[in-house]
Amino acid sequence: MRPENYQSVSQPPSNEFELFYGPNHPGIEGNYALKVRVHGDEVTSARADGGYLHRGFEKLMEGRLWIQNIALVPRICVPDPVPMEVCYSLAVEELGGIEVPLRAQWIRVMQLELSRIAAHLFFFGGHAATTGMYTPMFWGITDRDLILDLFEELSGGRVYHIYNIPGGVRRDLPPGYLERVSKTLDYLESRLPDYDNLLFTNKVFVHRATGIGAMTQEQALEWGVTGPNLRATGLAFDVRRDDPYLVYDQLDFDIPVEAAGDAWARSLVRRSELKESLRILRQVVAKLPHIGGAIRAPIPNPLAWNLPAGDVYTRVESSKGELAYYVVSNGGDKPYRVHVRGPSAMHAVQVLEHLATGARIEDVAQIMFSLDACPPEVDR
Amino acid sequence: MSDIDYKDRGSLLNPLKSWAFFGRPPVTEPLEPRAASANYRGFHVNDWEKCVGCSTCQKVCDNAAITMVRIPGLPVDPVKGVRDERPAIDYGRCCWCGLCVDICPTGSLALSREYVHTCTEEQISSYFVLPDSSGMHGKPFGLGWSKTADADLVDLGRQEMRELEPEQRIGNFAEIVAGYDDQQALLEASRCVQCGMCHDACPTHMHAPEYIRAIWQGQIEEAVRLIYETNPFAHVCGRVCTRRCEDACSIGKRGEPIAIRWLKRYAMDAVPHERIKQIAAAGKATTASGRRVAIVGAGPAGLTAAFDLAKKGHAVTVFEALAQPGGMTRWGIPEYRLPYDRIDRDIDVIRSVGVDIRCNVKIGQDITLEELRNTHDAVLIALGLQQGRQTRIPHSEHEKVFRAVDLLNKITAGEPFELPHCAVVIGGGNVAMDIARSLARMQKQQYGQVDVVVTALEDQQHFMADPDEIKEALEEGIVIRDNCGPQGCEISASGKLIGLKTWKVLSIFDEHNRFAPRYDQAGETIHACDTVIEAIGQFADTSLLGDALTESLEWNRGRLKIDAAGRTSESWLWAAGDMVSGPDVVTAVADGHRVAASIHEAMSVMEKTK
Numbered sequence: 001m002r003p004e005n006y007q008s009v010s011q012p013p014s015n016e017f018e019l020f021y022g023p024n025h026p027g028i029e030g031n032y033a034l035k036v037r038v039h040g041d042e043v044t045s046a047r048a049d050g051g052y053l054h055r056g057f058e059k060l061m062e063g064r065l066w067i068q069n070i071a072l073v074p075r076i077c078v079p080d081p082v083p084m085e086v087c088y089s090l091a092v093e094e095l096g097g098i099e100v101p102l103r104a105q106w107i108r109v110m111q112l113e114l115s116r117i118a119a120h121l122f123f124f125g126g127h128a129a130t131t132g133m134y135t136p137m138f139w140g141i142t143d144r145d146l147i148l149d150l151f152e153e154l155s156g157g158r159v160y161h162i163y164n165i166p167g168g169v170r171r172d173l174p175p176g177y178l179e180r181v182s183k184t185l186d187y188l189e190s191r192l193p194d195y196d197n198l199l200f201t202n203k204v205f206v207h208r209a210t211g212i213g214a215m216t217q218e219q220a221l222e223w224g225v226t227g228p229n230l231r232a233t234g235l236a237f238d239v240r241r242d243d244p245y246l247v248y249d250q251l252d253f254d255i256p257v258e259a260a261g262d263a264w265a266r267s268l269v270r271r272s273e274l275k276e277s278l279r280i281l282r283q284v285v286a287k288l289p290h291i292g293g294a295i296r297a298p299i300p301n302p303l304a305w306n307l308p309a310g311d312v313y314t315r316v317e318s319s320k321g322e323l324a325y326y327v328v329s330n331g332g333d334k335p336y337r338v339h340v341r342g343p344s345a346m347h348a349v350q351v352l353e354h355l356a357t358g359a360r361i362e363d364v365a366q367i368m369f370s371l372d373a374c375p376p377e378v379d380r
Numbered sequence: 381m382s383d384i385d386y387k388d389r390g391s392l393l394n395p396l397k398s399w400a401f402f403g404r405p406p407v408t409e410p411l412e413p414r415a416a417s418a419n420y421r422g423f424h425v426n427d428w429e430k431c432v433g434c435s436t437c438q439k440v441c442d443n444a445a446i447t448m449v450r451i452p453g454l455p456v457d458p459v460k461g462v463r464d465e466r467p468a469i470d471y472g473r474c475c476w477c478g479l480c481v482d483i484c485p486t487g488s489l490a491l492s493r494e495y496v497h498t499c500t501e502e503q504i505s506s507y508f509v510l511p512d513s514s515g516m517h518g519k520p521f522g523l524g525w526s527k528t529a530d531a532d533l534v535d536l537g538r539q540e541m542r543e544l545e546p547e548q549r550i551g552n553f554a555e556i557v558a559g560y561d562d563q564q565a566l567l568e569a570s571r572c573v574q575c576g577m578c579h580d581a582c583p584t585h586m587h588a589p590e591y592i593r594a595i596w597q598g599q600i601e602e603a604v605r606l607i608y609e610t611n612p613f614a615h616v617c618g619r620v621c622t623r624r625c626e627d628a629c630s631i632g633k634r635g636e637p638i639a640i641r642w643l644k645r646y647a648m649d650a651v652p653h654e655r656i657k658q659i660a661a662a663g664k665a666t667t668a669s670g671r672r673v674a675i676v677g678a679g680p681a682g683l684t685a686a687f688d689l690a691k692k693g694h695a696v697t698v699f700e701a702l703a704q705p706g707g708m709t710r711w712g713i714p715e716y717r718l719p720y721d722r723i724d725r726d727i728d729v730i731r732s733v734g735v736d737i738r739c740n741v742k743i744g745q746d747i748t749l750e751e752l753r754n755t756h757d758a759v760l761i762a763l764g765l766q767q768g769r770q771t772r773i774p775h776s777e778h779e780k781v782f783r784a785v786d787l788l789n790k791i792t793a794g795e796p797f798e799l800p801h802c803a804v805v806i807g808g809g810n811v812a813m814d815i816a817r818s819l820a821r822m823q824k825q826q827y828g829q830v831d832v833v834v835t836a837l838e839d840q841q842h843f844m845a846d847p848d849e850i851k852e853a854l855e856e857g858i859v860i861r862d863n864c865g866p867q868g869c870e871i872s873a874s875g876k877l878i879g880l881k882t883w884k885v886l887s888i889f890d891e892h893n894r895f896a897p898r899y900d901q902a903g904e905t906i907h908a909c910d911t912v913i914e915a916i917g918q919f920a921d922t923s924l925l926g927d928a929l930t931e932s933l934e935w936n937r938g939r940l941k942i943d944a945a946g947r948t949s950e951s952w953l954w955a956a957g958d959m960v961s962g963p964d965v966v967t968a969v970a971d972g973h974r975v976a977a978s979i980h981e982a983m984s985v986m987e988k989t990k
Contacts, residue, residue: 064442065440065442067440067479067533068440068442068479069442070477070479071442071443071475071477071479072442135398142407149417152416152417152419152420153417153418153419154419155419155421156417156419156420156421156476156478156491156524156525157421157476160475160476160477162475162477162478170478170482170531171419171525171528171530171531172528172530174417174418174419194397194398196394197394197395197397197398198394198395198397198398199395200390201390201391201394202390202391202392202394202395203389203390203391203392203394204390204392204395205390206389206390207389207390210389294530295530295531296530296531298535299533300535300567300570300571301533301534301535301570301571301572301573302440302479302483302533303436303439303440303483303573303574304569304570304571304572304593304596305570
């Protein structure tokens with residue numbers, strides 16, 4: 001006898017599978033999973049599955065003094081930590097009405113662009129690896145290490161610099177630092193043709209990436225896409241130019257755009273941005289020796305520092321897109337609430353789900369990496 | 381558009397150009413750890429000689445990786461602000477942000493360029509490290525991230541105090557120091573790192589970190605409440621305290637200490653007097669104990685004890701020989717340092733908790749001590765040091781040779797005396813400065829010019845007086861002649877005092893550190909004057925005890941012998957204040973608390989035995 005509430009289980013067709021991309025997968029810079037349902041080689045639906053890197057930063061920040069959070073924020077995005085530090089500092093400075101000395105602003109721009117280059121080099125390697133090419137990854141990681149050397153010299157830390165502080169930066173440049181930056185820039189510039197030959201003008205890569213994970217500008221805007229991913233759909237929007245912070249309005253640089261909106265376009269935009277970042281850094285290196293003065297505005301004793309009640313929204317252009325902090329103060333010595341508007345949260349969830357659906361199974365990894373989403377920043 | 385030329389759809393040949401790299405050596409990281417950069421944030425090093433154990437690093441650590449560990453055998457000195465605690469780092473928690481280094485008040489903490497540490501599972505506790513200057517593994521790696529002036533997170537400069545200019549203040553007794561305004565007090569309070577060194581150094585252990593924090597939080601009444609927990613002479617100590625707290629302050633190790641005294645003054649001035657009275661009376665016993673305590677002497681020690689005992693519900697009567705209560709704070713300290721209305725306020729608060737103060741009552745003459753003993757359960761004597769010491773140099777018995785305390789008494793009382801045209805003060809302490817500066821003001825008022833000379837045995841760097849006092853005295857036109865040992869007063873043929881003879885001092889103490897000044901007679905100077913004032917110390921006049929009691933009490937080198945709680949060898953009699961310890965206001969206040977606790981305890985025992 002069958003029970004009255006018996007319902008027969010409908011079995012999926014035998015050619016449909018649910019596959020787990022991740023959480024440990026080279027298709028993304030961290031632990032993050034994509035559950036895909038495949039029908040043969042075709043993805044019929046995709047479901048983002050995050051949370052593996054959730055550390056509760058936004059909540060943790062509510063329990064720490066304004067200044068203690070500077071040690072916390074770079075951990076939100078490991079490959080590109082500087083925008084986190086700068087954006088948080090900008091928020092605190094705006095709340096406290098602190099004027100950052102000019103020298104510190106230029107030093108911040110220098111770090112931001114160095115960090116962007118490091119992140120893009122990481123991206124080249126990763127994107128190439130998802131198409132089966134591993135040499136760009138070795139090259140990208142090796143060259144990125146030169147930038148980490150520069151960060152080590154500047155801040156004492158290779159990955160987590162914790163070098164920006166509300167009010168400015170924590171140390172002045174070491175002697176002869178800018179010459180070494182300049183040398184690294186020369187070297188990186190000399191490497192661009194190698195990267196182009198190996199990857200960006202490589203017929204295999206071009207064909208492999210063209211048309212993969214394409215989105216239109218309308219879709220991009222609807223899904224909250226920002227940064228290089230948005231510019232790869234033909235919209236030249238960049239916070240550095242359209243809502244300038246620090247001294248970006250005094251710098252000369254272009255906003256590279258591509259029209260296609262596919263993985264190839266996204267890769268190309270980053271490749272061109274790397275060149276623009278080198279251009280910005282050349283200007284910073286030339287300008288910084290002529291900008292004297294303090295590296296930090298005087299700030300009160302960090303142990304007794306109340307910020308006026310209010311809320312601010314500050315945004316910067318990170319290598320992944322528009323990064324913003326919404327910080328609320330209730331007049332106390334700790335944030336009342338911090339919200340991190342990470343660009344990756346959009347790219348790795350709704351965008352990835354949309355783009356992966358209908359794609360072929362062998363392209364999913366490339367789609368994931370071409371969006372350059374950063375899982376620690378998605379989860380926070 | 382992109383700057384690269386990918387020739388429509390790229391080329392199959394381009395990637396083959398990378399074959400050229402086969403001839404190049406690969407990028408290889410050596411197995412040996414590479415040298416870290418000069419700014420590297422590696423393992424901690426801590427200079428134990430410089431570290432005072434203030435625990436500020438622990439407070440700023442955002443991972444709670446730092447624990448203060450007591451190290452038995454290390455020097456402890458609450459007066460200098462040194463504790464026997466040193467920070468230990470839990471490297472399972474540390475994130476090497478270096479905030480501890482940037483905020484370290486002494487500058488003892490730094491990060492080294494050492495970054496490798498491995499261990500077996502059994503040695504896992506080796507991640508909990510007590511850093512000293514030798515480094516994590518005793519190997520020299522050199523300093524990495526260390527303190528720099530432009531990155532210091534400690535605010536070393538104090539808020540400037542507004543004061544009257546010398547020309548504004550010399551002709552009057554107006555208070556010199558203006559006090560902090562709200563903004564200044566807030567900024568000054570915000571400098572505090574809450575290490576608590578001040579609390580340990582203060583004789584009466586005032587809750588300075590807590591009331592400074594309360595001021596910073598804008599809770600001024602809470603600050604006053606905290607102040608009154610330990611000190612009923614709050615207005616007085618907010619102005620003239622010797623501030624041991626500031627000597628111990630850990631910010632003062634490299635910069636200017638927090639202006640704790642001025643913050644206390646700010647809190648007291650900011651709260652209305654009636655509200656202060658309510659705050660001070662909080663916690664007063666609601667029922668009377670039925671015990672009666674007599675206190676002789678209405679100075680800081682006696683009145684503090686009276687305040688405590690009255691709040692415990694005992695009936696307290698204070699007997700004061702002079703016309704007004706306050707002791708040396710009123711009769712010794714000039715008005716430009718401590719306005720009388722502030723003393724009146726402190727005393728009004730003490731009176732408001734039920735203390736009965738009777739002035740113009742001389743014990744020994746109007747009432748005997750024996751009578752007090754018979755009518756009270758306990759008697760406390762807090763007589764202070766009212767009698768000026770004399771130099772006993774030749775002709776010092778001349779009628780124009782005065783003791784500083786006597787003259788200061790007269791000035792307070794408004795009693796007329798013949799103001800010297802030209803005075804010489806003997807002594808280099810605060811009392812010498814008080815009388816010199818008071819006379820200078822009166823001279824300016826009456827004669828239009830200042831002519832006061834201060835002579836002292838010490839050189840000016842080693843004067844007992846507060847450096848601020850010396851600086852201000854010089855600004856007011858007082859002449860200081862240091863290294864002068866008084867040898868005698870010069871008398872003219874007509875018997876008039878015409879000067880003070882001094883010899884140059886070679887040394888003050890002998891090899892056993894005993895007082896034995898040596899002089900160079902060749903350095904003889906005659907300081908012309910019409911009045912000489914001795915300000916070389918005071919002593920207590922204990923004649924009111926009477927012969928029999930003086931005989932039966934135990935003494936120690938001329939001072940009344942008391943136990944740790946302030947009780948004399950007679951079980952009904954306690955002693956406190958300058959006459960047994962001191963000499964400053966805050967020590968007397970501490971003494972008052974101690975003796976009050978002892979009296980209260982003794983009376984509780986009495987109750988039980990009944």
